[in-house]
Amino acid sequence: MVNFIQHAANQPRWAVEIWKRFNDKELTHSMAHYLQAVAGLKQDKGHARVGDIADRLGVSKSGVTSMLRSLSARGLVTHEPYGCVELTDAGRRLARRTESNRHVLTMFFTSILRVPQEVAYEDACMIEHLVGPESMIQFLRLTAFIGSDDPAAERFRTAFREYQHHCAGKEADRECPVCKEGRCLAETFPGLVGTFDEGPLK
Amino acid sequence: MVNFIQHAANQPRWAVEIWKRFNDKELTHSMAHYLQAVAGLKQDKGHARVGDIADRLGVSKSGVTSMLRSLSARGLVTHEPYGCVELTDAGRRLARRTESNRHVLTMFFTSILRVPQEVAYEDACMIEHLVGPESMIQFLRLTAFIGSDDPAAERFRTAFREYQHHCAGKEADRECPVCKEGRCLAETFPGLVGTFDEGPLK
DNA sequence: GAATAAAGTTAACCATGCTTAATATCCGGT
DNA sequence: ACCGGATATTAAGCATGGTTAACTTTATTC
Numbered sequence: 001m002v003n004f005i006q007h008a009a010n011q012p013r014w015a016v017e018i019w020k021r022f023n024d025k026e027l028t029h030s031m032a033h034y035l036q037a038v039a040g041l042k043q044d045k046g047h048a049r050v051g052d053i054a055d056r057l058g059v060s061k062s063g064v065t066s067m068l069r070s071l072s073a074r075g076l077v078t079h080e081p082y083g084c085v086e087l088t089d090a091g092r093r094l095a096r097r098t099e100s101n102r103h104v105l106t107m108f109f110t111s112i113l114r115v116p117q118e119v120a121y122e123d124a125c126m127i128e129h130l131v132g133p134e135s136m137i138q139f140l141r142l143t144a145f146i147g148s149d150d151p152a153a154e155r156f157r158t159a160f161r162e163y164q165h166h167c168a169g170k171e172a173d174r175e176c177p178v179c180k181e182g183r184c185l186a187e188t189f190p191g192l193v194g195t196f197d198e199g200p201l202k
Numbered sequence: 203m204v205n206f207i208q209h210a211a212n213q214p215r216w217a218v219e220i221w222k223r224f225n226d227k228e229l230t231h232s233m234a235h236y237l238q239a240v241a242g243l244k245q246d247k248g249h250a251r252v253g254d255i256a257d258r259l260g261v262s263k264s265g266v267t268s269m270l271r272s273l274s275a276r277g278l279v280t281h282e283p284y285g286c287v288e289l290t291d292a293g294r295r296l297a298r299r300t301e302s303n304r305h306v307l308t309m310f311f312t313s314i315l316r317v318p319q320e321v322a323y324e325d326a327c328m329i330e331h332l333v334g335p336e337s338m339i340q341f342l343r344l345t346a347f348i349g350s351d352d353p354a355a356e357r358f359r360t361a362f363r364e365y366q367h368h369c370a371g372k373e374a375d376r377e378c379p380v381c382k383e384g385r386c387l388a389e390t391f392p393g394l395v396g397t398f399d400e401g402p403l404k
Numbered sequence: 405g406a407a408t409a410a411a412g413t414t415a416a417c418c419a420t421g422c423t424t425a426a427t428a429t430c431c432g433g434t
Numbered sequence: 435a436c437c438g439g440a441t442a443t444t445a446a447g448c449a450t451g452g453t454t455a456a457c458t459t460t461a462t463t464c
């Protein structure tokens with residue numbers, strides 16, 4: 001197991017470079033949802049008009065108009081005034097990808113991490129447009145494999161479930177392969193677990 | 203394994219509610235980095251001043267001043283004009299939590315998903331402030347357990363590595379427990395895998 | 405104990421992504 | 435053919451998170 005603690009060091013230099021890339025991602029969170037709304041409407045009723053999108057997303061029609069201008073400028077939709085909205089090929093690809101991402105992440109959160117459904121939906125929705133394709137394909141592989149009927153996967157599921165149950169009790173246990181030297185997860189990674197279960201702060 | 207395809211349906215109604223919560227998360231991406239910068243500077247040199255933060259984050263000093271106003275208004279830092287910046291208890295907790303999140307996610311991406319380091323750093327950084335505590339604790343448990351020397355975990359690591367290697371070849375294989383009826387992942391989840399490996403679009 | 409350099413703040417501006425209110429366009433009924 | 439209602443757009447405003455330029459405060463040096 002890689003050393004957790006060592007990596008807990010403060011934000012390194014490169015972090016700044018990455019941080020600044022947040023705002024020039026291909027898609028903002030809003031844009032991703034507009035694209036998905038257009039794709040969904042197209043599928044549901046054959047066409048997407050400004051009012052439909054506004055209803056679906058719960059925003060004003062003027063908001064839709066201005067967002068369509070942005071998406072148009074990026075070549076993701078076409079939209080002549082007072083007409084229907086169409087996805088371009090690039091727009092369609094991005095919409096599909098974002099949906100796939102949310103879908104895979106939701107599966108991962110519910111069936112592997114086993115968090116409550118609402119939590120899974122929320123977390124998946126928040127990050128669906130931010131996780132890169134390399135990681136996404138691996139999320140899919142991991143989810144598919146853990147859920148498969150490969151004997152190693154089946155055994156793993158059982159063992160992991162037992163471990164979680166044990167670990168939730170937070171009792172140090174020399175028998176547990178994750179608890180090192182009788183220190184359970186919470187003590188093995190001091191200051192790490194504790195940061196998670198304080199709940200929302202405000 | 204839960205049915206993937208069924209969940210691939212279009213964005214359901216509740217998605218809108220979740221989407222709109224994006225902008226009232228506890229922390230924005232920027233705020234998270236300011237808090238971490240303050241915490242880091244405090245640790246590295248004992249105090250955090252406006253110029254230090256500006257240098258560290260590569261933003262202008264006036265930008266720092268105005269962000270400190272926001273953070274101050276939220277009760278996450280204290281800062282009297284021309285003085286040093288201090289984290290409040292709430293600010294410190296959020297900084298610690300965000301760092302833990304990035305840390306656990308980076309571990310997960312590198313040691314479990316095994317994506318390249320830069321990808322892991324980038325993806326972890328993008329979502330560190332967006333994943334809820336329930337999911338984070340489960341990410342930690344999963345990462346710790348898969349990396350442990352529990353026999354089920356060891357066997358799983360091997361099997362998963364083999365599966366990935368096999369799957370990367372994209373050959374349908376009746377022997378593979380993930381490939382259903384001789385259809386490999388790519389065909390079992392049509393339109394899903396394909397969306398991932400087209401690379402960045404623009 | 406000034407003069408000046410360094411550090412910090414304010415002011416004015418820009419882009420994004422929303423809002424409401426007012427205006428413009430399109431379309432069906434008479 | 436034209437009028438009203440539905441639909442869509444523009445205009446103006448707001449909050450966030452940045453920028454540069456100008457100004458103020460603090461610190462240092464002689």
